[in-house]
Amino acid sequence: MRATLIGLGLAALTAGATMAGPLDAYRWRSRVLVLSAPDPDDPDLRAQRAERDLVVLEAVGDGAAARALRAHLSLPAGEFRAVLVGKDGGAKLTEAAPIPPEKLFATIDAMPMRQGEIRGR
Numbered sequence: 001m002r003a004t005l006i007g008l009g010l011a012a013l014t015a016g017a018t019m020a021g022p023l024d025a026y027r028w029r030s031r032v033l034v035l036s037a038p039d040p041d042d043p044d045l046r047a048q049r050a051e052r053d054l055v056v057l058e059a060v061g062d063g064a065a066a067r068a069l070r071a072h073l074s075l076p077a078g079e080f081r082a083v084l085v086g087k088d089g090g091a092k093l094t095e096a097a098p099i100p101p102e103k104l105f106a107t108i109d110a111m112p113m114r115q116g117e118i119r120g121r
Contacts, residue, residue, distance in 0.1 A: 022057075022069045023089055030055045031108060032085040033099075036066070036075045044080040048098040054084075087113050 026032050036059040037045035045060065059066040059075065067077070073091055075081045084093040084107060093099065093107045108114050 021072050021089075022065070023072065023085055026055055026085070026087075027089040028087050031087055032057055033104070034059060034069060034073060034075075034081075034083040034085060036060070036070055036073075036077075036079075036081040036083070038078050038080075042080055044082075044098050048082050054104075084108070086111055 023032060023034075031054055033048075033054045034057050035045055035048055038061075040060050042060075045058070049056070057069060059069040062077065069075075070077055073081075073083055073085075073094075075083070080096060082093075082095045082097075082099045083091050084099065084104060086092045092111065093104070109118075
């Protein structure tokens with residue numbers, strides 16, 4: 001699955017349904033890369049946006065959706081963070097700088113579910 005959600009609103013996440021958490025819509029279906037930054041001009045945010053092989057959610061600024069996603073992952077509001085979320089909904093990798101693609105994909109490839117996907121080909 002390949003998608004990018006920028007300036008994500010809660011309505012886009014919930015699609016009219018009440019959810020326990022802002023990442024529940026992706027559980028067991030997609031790995032998610034969450035980008036959190038204080039503003040849209042953050043240089044680390046711009047650098048990490050180049051990665052497009054994952055569902056990318058952004059918690060940028062101080063809107064309700066950004067606050068909810070940061071709270072869910074215990075992310076600071078005033079600093080950049082990149083968080084790789086596995087299909088099980090758990091944070092697998094959290095960095096304070098853009099995650100290089102090699103590290104991102106090595107982390108994904110080491111996940112048990114990914115190993116199963118590779119064996120299932």
